[in-house]
Amino acid sequence: MDMKLEFIVLPVADVERAKNFYKALGWREDIDIGEGDARVAQLTPPRSECSIMLGRSLTSAAPGSLQGLCLVVNDIEAARAEMVGRGVEVSEVFHDAGGGMPLANAQGRVPGLAPDRASYFSFASFNDPDGNGWYLQEVTTRFPGRLW
Structure with missing residues (x-):
């Protein structure tokens, strides 16, 4: 059975601020959907097969705890x-x-x-x-x- 790590949920306080930070690193924006607490953005580093998913309601982990x-x-x-x-x-x-x-x-x-x-x-x-x-x-x- 093949298994690949697809994405990591990153706990953030402000999706827009975090998205802008990672985009400034040259990461590709894959999605940005929803609004408010339901907003989710996914970004991928260059040449990576694993992405990060940003959203305030995706995890109970505190922002900055990863x-x-x-x-x-x-x-x-x-x-x-x-x-x-x-x-x-x-x-x-x-x-x-x-x-x-x-x-x-x-x-x-x-x-x-x-x-x-x-x-x-x-x-x-x-x-x-x-x-x-x-x-x-x-x-x-x-x-x-x-x-x-």
């Missing part, structure tokens, strides 16, 4: 620079000194690219206007069995 979302990029420095150029506050690039994942533990973060620029281990972070937390992760070579 953390750890990850966007994979093939050049983290270029992606970070493009986002900064689009007005987004993005952290400096970091990696983990202990060989683990620095996402859950900010104290384990080391400034700069991962040694030898190893795939999966260089990150940058940003938040949307509601505080939902995102990571950029550099992947240039996929682990075996993973599709690009």
Whole structure:
């Protein structure tokens, strides 16, 4: 059986503000329907098969409570620079000194690219206007069995 992650419901306080933020990142607007609490917008990052769905009545989660979302990029420095150029506050690039994942533990973060620029281990972070937390992760070579 094939299964694909199609969309993630993102808790936001203001659909219009959130939609404008993601459109400013170059994301495609797929739908924008309804009004007031029933309004729903769906946007998709470039080349992604997974979208985000924005709406105040889609989830009981508080706006800004979704953390750890990850966007994979093939050049983290270029992606970070493009986002900064689009007005987004993005952290400096970091990696983990202990060989683990620095996402859950900010104290384990080391400034700069991962040694030898190893795939999966260089990150940058940003938040949307509601505080939902995102990571950029550099992947240039996929682990075996993973599709690009």
